[in-house]
Amino acid sequence: MTGYLGGMLVILSLNIILAYAVFLPVATGQLNLGGAAFQAVGAYTAGILSAEYDAPVIVSLFAGAAVSGVISFVLALSILRTKGVYLVLATFAFAQFVSGVIINVDLLGGALGMNVPDHIDGPIIAVAAVVILLLVMLLMQARFGLAMRAIHDDDVVAGLMGIEVRITRVAAFTIGGVLAGIAGGLYAFYFNFIEVQSFDSLSSVYLLLFVLLGGTQTVWGPLVGAAFFTVVPELFRYVVAHLPVGHAASTGQLDTSWRFIILGAITVLMMVWRPEGVVTRTGLGRLLHRRVEKQA
């Protein structure tokens, strides 16, 4: 469990937590284009508390999650008064704003990045991912999850049936923010170094896409999406590195670019043929030989 595989497991765990952070708002019909920015808020809050104020790791971690949660609560509460694309725009603006602020504030290390002395080991992150996965599953089984599912399927009817659509959406968005903050804190303590480039708007897009491609109808979708888009690029990197022609020298930049192009192409094609994502409720039911209620 050391070296390469261990590192992969950590990245996978972080991606799973982040996927659920983005999944919760998306499951209520709100796209979040600022996932990485909420992660950055968690990472920098935890990092500063730990590096500058010598706070214990666990305190810094929860403080990061809390700050990210409060920000998402305030954003969602005020923006969700309106319908339509405004929340998408707000999360997009928030992502740009956060990287703009980080670059300008010296305390946060600016463009140079920031060292975080305290360390968390890989297995703890894996355990955290499993715990969060279980909690989200529990949440989706609870009454709140049922409300989310109803809103996901039809927000108007859900409202008519007495579900507080706006409150549910704000709550889902806030919980998502908390999860992203936790992922950020874990990231900071595992890598011991954070810089603004790790949380740019492209990372947010990437996050949102793998959640949507995994599917948002069931709680399994984000898991599949996160796993697929963590493991496959690594395989791809391996293949590129071992191509017979002079690609052995192919640098990280080129490699990343091709990876994004492939993700983009998969996205476009999936939206054409299977916009609901890989894992669907009916598909899952068929797989488990369960009776499935007819979809309208």
Place this chain on the structure above:
Amino acid sequence: MILILQQIVNGVMLGAVYVTVALAFNLTIGILNFLNFTIPPLFMVTAMFAWAVAEHGLPFGLTGPLNWALALGVGIVLTILISLVVERLTFRYMKARYGDATEHAIPLVSSLGFLLILENLVRIAYGTEPHRFATPFQDLNIRVGGLIVSLPQLLSLFLALAIVFGLSRMLATTKTGRALRSIAENPDASLLMGVDVSRIVPVVFVLSGLLCGVAGAIFAVNYGQVYSGMGNEIGNKAIAGMVLGGLGSIWGAIAGGVIVGVIEAMSVHLFGGDTVQAIVWGLLLVALIVRPQGLFGHNAIGKGKL
């Protein structure tokens, strides 16, 4: 004082680019209720491709290096073609079949896919470093009472305004314009009234591609420099302009674009170049919270669906 005035002039000039891109955003969101994230990369593709053609000639050795104006024309045509491809693969599939809460977002998500493809293809083909785009009149300036006004920038401002004016006339008077407005109002009803919606929709994409292309050309000529990150850095700020002005409003796009340009020039002058991103997007966040409909917008935008 003269320095501040100079910044305002610079900001208005920079605003010409934002106005044009914001208008492209506004057209697709106002008429089709589609937030098209391929617009910033299209803006970038025009400039980058024009640079490549001016430097190396058309691909596959068809011609030698082209004249700068011709190169810009080629860039704009390519942009319009890509915009049509985007329409074919995103918007055609907007009629969702599954009744999901995220169904309205299918074209948006697809356009994010195109964003990744276009940005990274350009990075692979032309690299991430800035390239010089040379035109014969880079240093033509006129002086008005101590203020320096660059002639090409002034011309581009007028060009941008002329395009906006032409577009609003076109929407107000022509048959196509009327069809477009009816789709904006209610796509189902306009289909019933005999508007061939699937034929009219590509018009929106041609127009928004054209606007992105013109904006890219304006940027390349005025700043003499193009780079693969310009879609993300410059094109995206047009989103701020669009929201400030009001979603779906043509005059809002003008006002918003110019406001963002001036804010940017002022913050560079007062606080330095690094602060622009935080200031512009921070203001946009505040605007979204306080007055989401913007200066000229109305509440209907973003609610209906096609």
